[in-house]
Amino acid sequence: MSDMTQTDSTPQQPKSWTRHLPLIAIATVAIVGAFTLRDYISFDTLAANREKLLALRDSNYILMAMGFVAIYVAIVAFSLPGAAVASVTGGFLFGLWAGTAYNVLAATLGAVAIFLAARAGLGQTLSARMDGAEGRWKRVRDGLKDNEISVLFMLRLVPVVPFFVANLLPALVGVKLRNFVFTTALGIVPGALVFTSIGVGLGEVFDRGERPDLSLLWAPHVIGPILGLAALSAMPIVIKALRGKKDI
Template identity: 45%
Template sequence: MDAPAAPSPPLLRRLLPLLLLAAGFAAFFALGLDRQLSLAALARHRADLAGFVAAQGAVAVLAYIGVYALSVAFSVPGATVLTLAGGFLFGTLPATAYAVTGATLGAVAVFLAARTALGGALRERAGPWIARLESGFREHAFSYTLFLRLVPLFPFWLVNLVPAFLGVPLRTYAFATLIGIVPGGLVYASVGNGLGAVLDAGGTPDLGLIFAPEVLFPLLGLAALALLPVAVKAWRGRA
């Protein structure tokens, strides 16, 4: 005889993580923090920030990762500015590592909150079609998630939610996110590494750099490689 199914947690408890993230999003704008997470603010405070990093070392690194994680978890705009700031403060490769770590932690928080609050309810209401979509996505969860992360046309917050709704395992989602955001992070961290000279010259960095053909096409090539296992399996199935 099968054991009785565990009762689902109360609605408020399921929604609480998502409500906390929504509250963080609202507080970000209510407190005017959007004005501080900008290139203009970075230009004004760059000397203070550089002094803080030089004086605090590891504490500054942890603070940077924490701020980055919170910004992603709250789904607020500013990840590009944070990555540029990291490149300016820490150098290209360290900044890439720190930004990717923070972004992955924040993305995992959104994933878990969405899966807890809405994942099961969405599948119940959507009916058989979501089950078929979920089955296909989960079969190649790493490849699909990696593809979505590599293509810069998909909003980051949206890619945080889709795998949660489609039942992707946490480990697969986290690893694909970690790998998939490295190329874009490296591009912006390298721009940030030269930010001081750009600001001294009175210029502004090109935030649309990732859509330049010499950057976008290699990213699309990597995204196509991410789907190669899917294509090979489909070809073998037909053969």
């Protein structure tokens, strides 16, 4: 009987740490990439290779689109530098509407990858502890469960929240995957439209020997509507609080 117990328990030991391997791999690649890729994924690199990229797009559009999405997914999934450059490149290569679609698709897939990796590791541990917590943590957990979609939309729409934080934090507190995917795909559309539109005119910017102005995101006519959407997503939480249904 003791042998059987020992045999049954042996396979459980590696599982406790192997489930952290995806997140460890992501963190390792992110750290290495931060020091090695910053000079390569840049507007200078794009300007130097613009003719080759446009020629490849014209000769094999599908291959180019698939390659672009794959690279962008890797950038997001491993939190590598260059996400803004990739978004602008989408507009430069594919135009506003197709570029926005590819940007949103790639960013969503990359976000889901890091979400699943984090949830499989630290997320399981932290979520279980929050489920068993009492007092203030329990109220926070219950409030999050009741307002998951609103909170996730706010994480995506408020520009001061880094994209990788909006990917990791939901996984660590145990939000539903379907809600994460839904709010990510919709919540990043406004920002994707802005960056993609910058890319549409990137050829003229390069011709003038200039770099694209990413500060456009903070222009009042751009940031205003985005913050308005963030405020709108917070309305269900405000209404519940005013009605006294939940004390978050």
